Every structure is written in structure tokens, then in C-alpha cells.
Amino acid sequence: MLSYLISYVIMASTYGVAALALNIQWGFTGLMNFGIGAFYIIGAYTSAILTTPQSAEYVGGFGLPFIVGLIGAAAVSAFVAYLLAFPALRLKGGFFAISMLVISETIRIIVKNEGWLTNGVWGIRGIPKPVRAIVGSDISEYIYLAIALVLLGGVYWLVERGVRSPWGRVLSAIKEDSDTAAMSGKDVWHYKMQSMVFGAAVMGVAGSLYAHYTGFISPESFTPLMATFIVWLMILLGGTGNNKGVVLGAFVVWGVWIGSEFLIDFLPSAMVTKAGFVRMLLMGILLDAILLLRPQGLFGKEKEISTIGD
Amino acid sequence: MADLFVNGIILGSIITLGAIGVTLIADILNFFNFAHGDMFSFGAYMTLFFLGIFPNWGTFPGLTFGPAMIVAALLAMGITAAFALFFDRILFKPLRERGASSLFLALSALGVAFIFRSIIRLVWGPQVQYYSRALQMAKRFPMGITIKPDEFFIVGAAFFLVLVVYLFLKRTKMGKAMRAASDNETLARVTGIDTEKVVIWTWIIAVSLTAAAGILYGIEVQLRPIMGWNILIPIFVAVIVGGVGNLWGALVGGMIIGVAQELLTGVLQNMFNAMNVDVLMSAYKPAVAFVLMIIVLLVRPEGIFGTGE
Numbered sequence: 250m251l252s253y254l255i256s257y258v259i260m261a262s263t264y265g266v267a268a269l270a271l272n273i274q275w276g277f278t279g280l281m282n283f284g285i286g287a288f289y290i291i292g293a294y295t296s297a298i299l300t301t302p303q304s305a306e307y308v309g310g311f312g313l314p315f316i317v318g319l320i321g322a323a324a325v326s327a328f329v330a331y332l333l334a335f336p337a338l339r340l341k342g343g344f345f346a347i348s349m350l351v352i353s354e355t356i357r358i359i360v361k362n363e364g365w366l367t368n369g370v371w372g373i374r375g376i377p378k379p380v381r382a383i384v385g386s387d388i389s390e391y392i393y394l395a396i397a398l399v400l401l402g403g404v405y406w407l408v409e410r411g412v413r414s415p416w417g418r419v420l421s422a423i424k425e426d427s428d429t430a431a432m433s434g435k436d437v438w439h440y441k442m443q444s445m446v447f448g449a450a451v452m453g454v455a456g457s458l459y460a461h462y463t464g465f466i467s468p469e470s471f472t473p474l475m476a477t478f479i480v481w482l483m484i485l486l487g488g489t490g491n492n493k494g495v496v497l498g499a500f501v502v503w504g505v506w507i508g509s510e511f512l513i514d515f516l517p518s519a520m521v522t523k524a525g526f527v528r529m530l531l532m533g534i535l536l537d538a539i540l541l542l543r544p545q546g547l548f549g550k551e552k553e554i555s556t557i558g559d
Numbered sequence: 560m561a562d563l564f565v566n567g568i569i570l571g572s573i574i575t576l577g578a579i580g581v582t583l584i585a586d587i588l589n590f591f592n593f594a595h596g597d598m599f600s601f602g603a604y605m606t607l608f609f610l611g612i613f614p615n616w617g618t619f620p621g622l623t624f625g626p627a628m629i630v631a632a633l634l635a636m637g638i639t640a641a642f643a644l645f646f647d648r649i650l651f652k653p654l655r656e657r658g659a660s661s662l663f664l665a666l667s668a669l670g671v672a673f674i675f676r677s678i679i680r681l682v683w684g685p686q687v688q689y690y691s692r693a694l695q696m697a698k699r700f701p702m703g704i705t706i707k708p709d710e711f712f713i714v715g716a717a718f719f720l721v722l723v724v725y726l727f728l729k730r731t732k733m734g735k736a737m738r739a740a741s742d743n744e745t746l747a748r749v750t751g752i753d754t755e756k757v758v759i760w761t762w763i764i765a766v767s768l769t770a771a772a773g774i775l776y777g778i779e780v781q782l783r784p785i786m787g788w789n790i791l792i793p794i795f796v797a798v799i800v801g802g803v804g805n806l807w808g809a810l811v812g813g814m815i816i817g818v819a820q821e822l823l824t825g826v827l828q829n830m831f832n833a834m835n836v837d838v839l840m841s842a843y844k845p846a847v848a849f850v851l852m853i854i855v856l857l858v859r860p861e862g863i864f865g866t867g868e
Contacts, residue, residue, distance in 0.1 A: 279662075281662050281665070281666075283593075283669070336853045336856060336857060339856060339857070339860070340856060340860075342661060342662055343585075343590065343591040343661060343662065343665050344799065344856075346591070346662070346665060347591060347795045347796075347799070347852075348849075348852065348853075348856075350792065350795075351792050351795070351796070351845065351848060351849045351852060352849065354792060354845050355845055355846045355849045358842055358843060358845060358846060359846075361842070362838070362839055362842045362843070473788070474673065478669065478673060481666070481669070485666075523680070523681055523684075526677045526680040526681045527677070527681065529673055529676070529677040529680070530673075530674060530677035530678065530681065532673060533670045533671070533672075533673030533674035533677060534670075534674060536666075536667070536669070536670035536673070537650055537667050537670040537671065537674070540650075540654065540659075540663065540666060540667045540670065541649075541650060541653060541654065541667075544659070544663070
């Protein structure tokens with residue numbers, strides 16, 4: 250039971266990190282990123298390639314420590330986001346969303362087909378968990394739990410600091426009305442770029458956390474449902490633009506997801522194979538129900554500026 | 560080369576049917592319908608269902624299907640449109656009346672996409688399915704072009720449907736109302752056009768077309784639950800290339816993306832084969848769509864037929 254709980258908290262924290270990242274982009278800047286999976290998968294694979302031992306199947310591995318993988322994941326995700334921002338950020342609203350979707354599907358295809366780089370559909374296994382070799386698998390679970398929580402806390406602190414700074418207020422201004430922000434002399438494009446790159450780096454961190462926890466990644470781990478859609482559900486449930494809310498949203502949605510797995514045990518065996526699709530159906534209905542019944546989410550948007558003049 | 564081009568036209572005519580719907584919804588309902596691809600699949604699977612319950616009425620000479628397919632397709636198009644109207648009533652309409660932004664509507668459409676896809680997987684399972692397992696001999700034409708009789712039907716049916724939609728928009732009163740609503744919704748409403756009726760007709764046309772496209776795709780290739788999600792990308796790109804809100808833009812954009820996907824991946828594959836480089840270019844068709852989209856957005860962001868308003 251305890252191991253279930255640990256596993257739940259680690260995965261929920263991982264998704265919490267991704268949800269905070271989306272909150273930067275969508276919640277505070279209004280960038281509708283339908284391609285979270287792109288940066289999540291890049292982070293996971295970067296970290297896996299950097300930390301696994303030398304392999305004949307794919308590039309590397311380099312056998313480097315976890316922390317290098319983590320930083321590398323953030324750096325490579327950020328760099329790719331930086332390059333993609335040039336064409337993508339010229340687009341507004343739905344066009345941006347479409348381009349991000351196309352980008353993430355393209356990256357998933359590359360991961361799937363370029364076996365020399367990623368080992369293709371077979372994926373990468375044996376991604377090391379930090380200090381496991383020294384302390385054994387039981388204690389390393391606890392340590393990983395601590396790492397996940399510290400990273401979640403760190404990212405939360407960073408995002409909170411960011412959005413409450415002058416920088417964050419410009420992002421909010423851009424979200425509300427980018428023309429007015431531009432007229433006030435703000436370089437809208439650069440701020441959007443920074444928001445996109447910052448968010449992508451954090452998504453890369455989430456990918457790295459995921460890879461080291463499960464120890465095995467393949468293109469199938471990063472379906473649009475599990476890599477993008479579920480994160481959207483988390484921030485919409487928790488409250489777009491509210492950092493506490495989106496972290497809570499991550500824990501609630503992941504709880505529902507895991508909880509529904511227990512229910513599968515009670516299903517007749519003929520239904521078991523289809524249970525995954527029932528969950529997917531529930532997630533779709535939940536998303537639309539939130540948009541319809543409580544568009545502000547559980548918490549709603551918090552004021553991230555001073556209340557002077559309110 | 561020529562054969563790849565022809566394949567591109569076949570694929571392009573299927574993409575066009577999807578793109579017309581996306582462009583109509585984007586223009587009149589003011590959001591990108593991310594559920595369009597899964598409605599495409601739903602139409603194809605509903606047809607499979609009807610084919611299963613119909614008696615065998617034989618096949619058309621030379622084709623792999625017969626009159627049953629036509630009846631099944633029409634029923635499936637109607638049912639898919641009815642589902643879309645149901646979602647409009649319970650979801651999109653309340654959001655619209657609340658004044659939800661186009662991004663909000665796009666997001667709710669993404670939810671609908673997942674609902675459709677999971678229903679398809681629950682009812683029909685995840686495995687690949689076929690309307691007919693009959694093999695068809697391709698007819699040979701000069702320049703190495705090979706075309707199956709089914710493919711003549713696919714392109715013919717697609718162009719017939721485009722023509723029907725064109726005449727509907729041009730000649731009928733509802734078509735004119737739709738064009739008026741797309742130009743200026745407020746003005747349309749004050750001049751007495753029933754905009755809710757316009758919305759209903761937009762859904763009916765857009766969704767029955769994408770269902771038809773799904774069925775044609777099912778005839779040409781096979782049925783998989785993910786097929787609609789995969790084709791959503793070229794459909795969106797066709798709309799962007801052609802320019803949002805333009806029927807001819809959807810047609811030209813659909814053809815360009817269809818041909819570009821087939822030609823580019825095919826030519827590169829031949830090149831890599833000659834160089835003994837081991838890659839599977841056909842997997843990169845969505846990447847071609849991506850490159851094409853970027854080029855258009857950089858060179859002519861409003862699309863070929865767009866007015867850039």
C-alpha cells in the first residue's frame with residue numbers, strides 16, 4: 250500500500266511540474282500549447298541518453314549522473330523551444346495551437362523512426378534511478394520521492410516568483426491584450442519567447458523525472474492523451490493561472506486516473522481490455538464538464554499582482 | 560513521379576473534404592474544430608456497422624463495394640452529423656452563448672475528440688479493420704501511373720461533394736445566409752438571418768463531409784481508430800495553406816498537401832534507397848505538412864486565398 254502511495258506521489262509530482270510549465274505558457278501568457286508532449290518526450294529521451302550506460306542500439310549512452318540528465322533535459326527542451334518559437338510564435342491563438350500539435354506529432358515520429366538516436370519503437374530501458382546502486386531499490390524509492398517533491402517545490406517557487414515579478418506582469422498584460430502591451434512599449438514577441446522557452450525547459454524536467462522513475466521509455470509512453478491532454482485537464486481542473494490550483498489539479502487527476510485502475514480489478518474479464526478506453530472517455534467528459542460547468546476550475550485565477558487600486 | 564502525383568491527388572481529395580468542414584466551422588463558428596478528425600473516423604466506423612447489418616447486395620462492376628456502401632455511407636454521414644449537433648446543443652452552444660473565446664471552444668472540441676475516439680475503441684476495438692478484403696487489380700496508364708477502380712470512385716465522389724457544397728453555398732437561401740454570417744455575424748443577425756439555423760447547417764455540412772472523407776479513406780486504406788487524429792494535421796494544414804474561410808482554398812490546400820506529402824516522401828525515399836541509407840520516409844508525411852505550414856505562414860500568413868482580415 251505504501252509503495253502505491255509513493256508511486257502515486259512521484260507521478261503526480263511529475264505531472265505537477267508539467268502542469269506548472271503549462272501554466273506559465275497558457276495560464277499566464279495565453280500560449281495555447283497543444284504540444285506539451287514534444288518537450289516532455291525530448292526531456293525524457295535526453296535524460297535517458299545522457300545517463301544510461303554505453304549502448305550499441307542508440308546514440309550514447311553516456312553514463313552520466315542523474316543531475317546532468319536533468320539539466321540536459323531542461324537545456325535541450327529549452328533550445329528546441331527556442332528554435333521552434335521563431336515560426337510558431339508568429340501565429341496567434343488557434344494557429345499556434347495547431348502548429349504545436351503538428352510539432353509534437355512530428356517529434357514523436359522522429360523518436361519512433363530514428364532508431365540510431367532513440368532505439369525507435371523498442372525504447373530505452375535501464376534508465377538509472379539516482380543512488381539506487383549505492384543504497385538499494387527500497388531506499389532509493391524514498392530518495393526519489395524526495396527528489397520529485399523538491400523539484401516540484403522548486404519549480405513552484407520559481408514560477409510563483411516569476412509571475413509575481415515585473416516580468417510576470419508583462420506576461421499577464423500580453424495575455425489580456427497583447428496590442429495594449431505592445432503599445433506600452435513592451436516587446437511582446439520576446440516576452441512570449443521567454444515564456445515558451447521557460448515553460449519548455451520545465452516540461453523537459455518533467456520528462457526527465459518520468460524517465461528516471463519508470464526506468465523505461467518508448468514512443469508509446471508519450472501518446473497525446475498521456476503527454477498533453479491529461480496535463481491540460483489538470484490545469485483546467487485546478488484553475489488556470491493559479492499555481493496552487495494546477496498542482497492540486499495534477500494530484501486530483503492523477504488520483505482519478507490511478508483510482509480507476511483499481512476499479513478495473515472488479516470488472517468482468519471481457520471488459521478489462523477495454524477499461525483503458527473507458528478511462529479515456531471519462532477524461533474527455535471530465536474536460537468538457539469542467540469547461541462547461543466550472544470554467545475557472547476549482548480555484549480560479551489568483552491575483553498575482555498587488556491589490557492597490559482594487 | 561507521375562504515379563506519386565496521382566496518389567497525392569487521391570489523398571488530397573480526401574483531405575479536401577475534411578478541410579472544407581474545418582474552414583466552414585472556423586469561419587462561421589469561429590473556432591478550430593479539433594474533433595474533426597475523430598468525426599472523420601466515426602463516419603467510417605458507422606459505415607462499417609451498417610455494412611455489417613445489411614444483406615449482401617453485390618458489388619458495382621469493377622469496384623470492391625456495392626449499393627450497400629452508398630446507403631451505409633449516407634446513413635453514417637447523417638448519424639455523425641447528428642452526434643455533432645448533439646455536442647453543439649449540450650456543449651458548444653452554451654459556451655457560445657456565454658461568449659467563450661475561440662481558444663476555449665477549440666479546447667472543448669479537443670475533449671470531444673477524445674470522447675469520439677474512446678467510443679470508437681470501445682465499440683469496434685483497436686485493431687485494423689477493412690470494408691472489403693477483396694484485392695483489386697490496378698489499371699496501368701502511361702508514365703508508370705497505376706490507378707485502382709476504387710480510386711476513380713474516391714476522387715469522383717470527392718469532387719461531386721465539393722460541387723454540391725459549392726452550389727449549396729452559391730444558390731440556396733441558406734447558403735447565402737451562411738456566407739453572410741461568415742462575413743459579418745452581427746450584421747447577418749440584424750438583417751433577420753436566423754444565425755442558430757446557420758450554425759446547425761454549418762455542422763451538418765461540415766461533419767457529413769468529414770464523415771464522407773473518412774469513408775473514402777476507409778475504402779482506400781483501412782480503418783483504424785487513430786486514423787482521424789492522424790489526418791487532422793494535413794486537414795488543418797490544408798486550411799492554413801488555402802486560407803481560412805475559403806472553399807477553393809480548402810480544395811487547393813488539400814490538393815497541395817496531398818501531393819506534397821506523396822511526392823516529397825516518395826522522391827526522398829528513392830534518393831535514400833539509391834544512397835543505401837536506411838530510412839522509412841513514408842512515416843514522415845506529417846513532417847511534410849509541418850514544413851509546408853511553416854513555409855506558408857512565413858511567406859503568406861493569410862494563406863493562398865485568404866484576405867488577411
